[in-house]
Amino acid sequence: MEELPLPPGFDAAKVQQAMRAFVSALGQDKVFLEDEDRIAYHDKFAIDDTHHLPLGAVAPTTVEEVQAAVKIANQYLLPLWPISRGKNLGYGGNAPLLSGSVVLDLSRMKKIEFDPESGVVTLEPGVGFYDLYDYLKQHDLPFWLSTPGNSWGSVIGNALDRGVGYTPYGENTKNICGLEVVLPTGEVVRTGMGAFPKAPTWGVYPFGFGPGWDQMFVQSNFGIVTKANMWLMPEPESLMGMDVEFDKPEDLKAMVDTIGPLRRERVLTQSPSIGNWLRAAAVVTRRNEWTDKPGALSDDVIDAIRKKFNIGWWGVSLRLYGREEINKAAYKVLEKAMNDIKPMLIKPTSWVKGQPKEHSGWTGTPMTFPMQNVNWYGGRGGHIGFSPIIPQDGTKALEQFNRTYSRYKEYGMDYQGSFAFGERHLINVNAMIFDKDDAEKMKRIDPFFRALVKDAEEMGYGEYRTHLDYMDLVAKTYSWGGGALNRLNEKVKDALDPNGILAPGKSGIWPNRLRKERGQ
């Protein structure tokens, strides 16, 4: 056995005691403490493989078993790190923040209940997008998912980390309508109308009576979500839209300033994402087919790749969902708006109910091909993302691009960036693709990431989500009032988790007992 990564205050003997308690409560087949288990629950895309090492894992299958695991954690002061399916790749995967934590793997909790009248599905955390897609197909239910680019993850897990999809239901966290949660002290609560016994409205009215808790369990360590109601989109009668390519980096300004008002006006209700050429190219080709030069790609190589695949410097897809006649009228608005800013190419697309469906994010089909981009450099590929929220303003978006692109060049990285529309904001997702076998380049990732955080901070732009490595760093940038919000978070953390056992360090929130573990 390799050296065990111990949680604070533990020795090997205490680990054995705690694990025996888990085995006794859950059964041997739900407790994982071998070296191979620790490898399985390690971040495959880690920049530094010595961080975030799990002690082991437990995999309960019922709410009662989750409560039993929480009870043991409290008894032994053992940190638990809940994951849904652990596919949070680029943000830490299935690994815990604090080394020595036991991963609470909820992927075996896979129940699905669906009310076809209201379109509300009640999910357990182990249900993946593929599972739910199969379920809808199998039961012939006319509802669509909103899938993220990497769809083998959990539907709940994605919503609980504020992940996004491509349809009008793309801001998945907004589709949550009532949760069941095991608190760090072991009690179970139901939020919203779920606090009403046998409420037939649990999944349809999000607020209930009094304070609304749902978002408090998102990106936090205040409780373990064991059930969530989520709204699904009724299958539309028609899906229309266009894929649009633009030729020059500076076209970003006009794209944002044209699409933004249409989004805020709600002519567009899905959330388009403007992506650069590499987002499109990295899934179909590899770098070594074009050059063997180190450093960021030169403009002539970029031009050659773009020419080969006939793609713009930027591309964006716009989609309309609903009644066919309404979509046709809305399409004309989009078409005029896009033509006004002189795109390189407009490719219209159109579907009506009954026709075979395109298998893409636009139809809510699960997919994994976008993950192909990790093979861009060859070797053991991986990526992390730097994703600040920026204003929905073309000039500011272009400035953000220019600043970031310069940093990519400075650090010798190929730029993969996108600007994804929320209703009134943009998420600027910067993917840093790497080859874990390239030791020299791997050393550059951390300083590069920190430089981007600092650049953004100066503009007032904070990340909406980040990798385990940077949760403390990013939390510290949210420093208004001397860090007033984090103090509030930690006050509530201490009230709800007095023993500090649940996901210590998640989103920069540390329990009193472990506050000295806070990183930089």
Added chain:
Amino acid sequence: MEELPLPPGFDAAKVQQAMRAFVSALGQDKVFLEDEDRIAYHDKFAIDDTHHLPLGAVAPTTVEEVQAAVKIANQYLLPLWPISRGKNLGYGGNAPLLSGSVVLDLSRMKKIEFDPESGVVTLEPGVGFYDLYDYLKQHDLPFWLSTPGNSWGSVIGNALDRGVGYTPYGENTKNICGLEVVLPTGEVVRTGMGAFPKAPTWGVYPFGFGPGWDQMFVQSNFGIVTKANMWLMPEPESLMGMDVEFDKPEDLKAMVDTIGPLRRERVLTQSPSIGNWLRAAAVVTRRNEWTDKPGALSDDVIDAIRKKFNIGWWGVSLRLYGREEINKAAYKVLEKAMNDIKPMLIKPTSWVKGQPKEHSGWTGTPMTFPMQNVNWYGGRGGHIGFSPIIPQDGTKALEQFNRTYSRYKEYGMDYQGSFAFGERHLINVNAMIFDKDDAEKMKRIDPFFRALVKDAEEMGYGEYRTHLDYMDLVAKTYSWGGGALNRLNEKVKDALDPNGILAPGKSGIWPNRLRKERGQ
């Protein structure tokens, strides 16, 4: 001086000390302790005038003054009851739940900041719908409000009690995007991206990094909101729709089952409200013009009134907002759907930018005429509302109506009811209109209200909002897991408000110190 309503643990001398402290911190002109002040801060629609008596009021004008008031409250263990403009009529107006509380009147905090690019307004709690309407007009800003029927209240206050308006931005609480809050211990926090210093995205991205707090300050007593960002609707190019009347009570079923799917499909994005004939008639006529018989109105009187005003048993208004051509296509969908269920009358309506605007809730114009209904019985009129959340299902809505209508008849009350659509739920608002000078009838209101709560509870239907008198009663109906959610609320209450000074009893949440005051 009449006998002072004292807070728990106070005598007249201690009151004088506390008030001197307020005067010293805020100045004499911001502290109110005369008998006439206590009358001013008393619920005008109270069923029982001996409850919810304020000790007095303080009216800070800045965040620092709010903090100073909170500091004094902590020093003296004096309960503060924050109000925005205090127009929460039917739910307690500007009165505190616990007698002896000092009303923290924020109506003098009236700053408005507006970013016309993003359409985000930053408001202080004293800004009323009329104020904001005037501001938009004065600065010629092409944005519309979503006003409630009683629009002289606060924009923030309405959103913080989950009030609703009539446009696609009608669920006002969903328009909140970031708050500034004074906590019960006096610290100021900013939520969402406001936790980022000088964040230009505070008002455009609602979640920030980590747990989302905004809804925790809605209908709660966890903090005093001193600023809120809210999204306004860009002025649409066109507004089209129809007012539709239906002849029979049982038409409710088809109305719900036809409008519901259109709402869930988002052909309709505003929230229509189906109202009975009295909602329309009570603002234009009075009961004594039709009958002097006690008890609920008979069918022949109802028929006569309906005939006179040419209104249905139920009426509903449907509206479309946006581009003209898109609205025209959507109108056809609505028209066909409505014709299919044989209405008594369809009255189309249409407006395009540039034409004079109808002054109504549909254009976001502030109004007060719906309050005329309190004069239905004559005398000193008032009302309270019983408003459970029910499924968006015609059969269940009709059953709920039948059950409730029987109770109205049993208690000798004229029925005023409505069924307001959320995206996937209905709010069944039952207005109980009364004449405070009719002592015999006033005695019936409380048992009537409690009967409705009990009827609804048996169906699993809970209220979304209630009068001060019934907050404990309603909170207790949210009893899943032995009241697990309220235990969670009170655990957080004790962590954030250790001295129990802020709005004790709001939404059934009591601080440890005052938990014995919980009512029935």
